[in-house]
Amino acid sequence: MTAPPENLADRPATPGDVGAPGGVLGGDPDGRPHDLLSELLRSVRLSGERIVAHTPPPSFSIGFADRGSLHIVEAGEVLLEIDGYPHAEHLRRGDFVLLPRGDSHSISDVGGRAHAIALADGVADDVPEPARWLCGTFTIGDPQASHLLGSLPAVIILRGSGGSGGSGGSGGPALEALEGLEVARRMIVLEMQSPSQGSAVMVSRILDLIFIQIMRTWASGADAEPTWLAGAFDPQIGLALSAIHREPGHDWTVDELARASNLSRSAFAARFVARVGKPPATYLAHVRLDAATTLLRDTFLPVANVAESVGYASEAAFSRAFKNRYGTPPARWRRDVRFR
Structure with missing residues (x-):
């Protein structure tokens, strides 16, 4: 999925519909650090x-x-x-x-x-x-x-x-x-x-x-290979990862994630790849599609609403990205999962 330089992925139809992140970026509303590893496990x-x-x-x-x-x-x-x-x-x-x-x-x-x-x-x-x-x-x-x-x-x-x-x-x-x-x-x-x-x-x-x-x-060791897990333990990149996972449908930009990590845009982009092993846009796309599978499996939301909830401007863009990732359109994926 190609995005303009200032954006990480397809923009939501209206950012306000999805909701901006509340509280502290990368943390709970009361200021405690977000436990990303527990959430992912x-x-x-x-x-x-x-x-x-x-x-x-x-x-x-x-x-x-x-x-x-x-x-x-x-x-x-x-x-x-x-x-x-x-x-x-x-x-x-x-x-x-x-x-x-x-x-x-x-x-x-x-x-x-x-x-x-x-x-x-x-x-x-x-x-x-x-x-x-x-x-x-x-x-x-x-x-x-x-x-x-x-x-x-x-x-x-x-x-x-x-x-x-x-x-x-x-x-x-x-x-x-x-x-x-x-x-x-x-x-x-x-x-x-x-x-x-x-x-x-x-x-x-x-x-x-x-x-x-x-x-x-x-x-947490110095020789950890670049993965989401190594990124989660990085004191700065971990903040950006937590923010993405808390609000995958938010209209994230590189500048906003860099500010959340207390880094410049260029330093953030380089450090993110070094710790996580992929660019922020790619990681965000994966997280959004993961969130979509949960909504498709566990709710009866129409596909268009699922697309909007995870940050896609259109159902067509969401369906293309979903099919590229999972090999089948979201509606068919939902039917297959429920009939297993």
């Missing part, structure tokens, strides 16, 4: 599913696919290989590994060959510690919002005391996060060892906590 409807303990014999390889996955290495060493990625990750005790997009991957034993050789030579002291790890899975309640997770990296690793490098660190916020994650791991283990009424819900909620903690620890 609620829109995805991410939910911890279940946890399994893996204690395979030496020389193993286990595949995982089609689910967001969490691996917590409790003992030994394993090798993580992600389909389509040439680099394998060496994981050790204490590592927390999140695959938020659900990429197909496998975990195999790095010590199996050494184990067999040591046993054959009768050198018991050289036998590597058997691998043991926990694997949790996640479900996405709203497939239309799954692109939010799809824009994240294939794998996020917080290295424990037994490892080095990766996305974790040896001190500061990463260390504090690992301490909290270790408490969560122990709570899961207790529920697995002594299940009782409510254990399934307990495990699901703890998995949710671990997922969020890993994501926000990664996003």
Whole structure:
């Protein structure tokens, strides 16, 4: 969708019909910072599913696919290989590994060959510690919002005391996060060892906590890749993202978002791309169409009213953008969703 330089997307028919943002830009009306991460995770409807303990014999390889996955290495060493990625990750005790997009991957034993050789030579002291790890899975309640997770990296690793490098660190916020994650791991283990009424819900909620903690620890780090999550943790760009998500139908301009971020227009545009990975206009278009899917699915508003609510000047412009994104016109998309 092409827009004049001063505008980010098709203008609403009348800005007053949609409403200007109220209160503080990027915050709640009472001045509190807007919790963008919580809002976006609620829109995805991410939910911890279940946890399994893996204690395979030496020389193993286990595949995982089609689910967001969490691996917590409790003992030994394993090798993580992600389909389509040439680099394998060496994981050790204490590592927390999140695959938020659900990429197909496998975990195999790095010590199996050494184990067999040591046993054959009768050198018991050289036998590597058997691998043991926990694997949790996640479900996405709203497939239309799954692109939010799809824009994240294939794998996020917080290295424990037994490892080095990766996305974790040896001190500061990463260390504090690992301490909290270790408490969560122990709570899961207790529920697995002594299940009782409510254990399934307990495990699901703890998995949710671990997922969020890993994501926000990664996003607040200096080496975070450009995504909406990294942008949300930027003290200035986060203000613009929050404003966009609070009022996607508002007639946003680059100048207005730059002022909300306390940056000049040029500095804002450059920083937005560096943190989020796409220009403000593209991001705004995605947010507007996401909001449209919610209205189409959950209300009986006519398509023209949906278009106006999310900031499009005409139903035709909205329908073109919607079809380009989802491959079908909005009216047909609504029928298909409701008949599933």
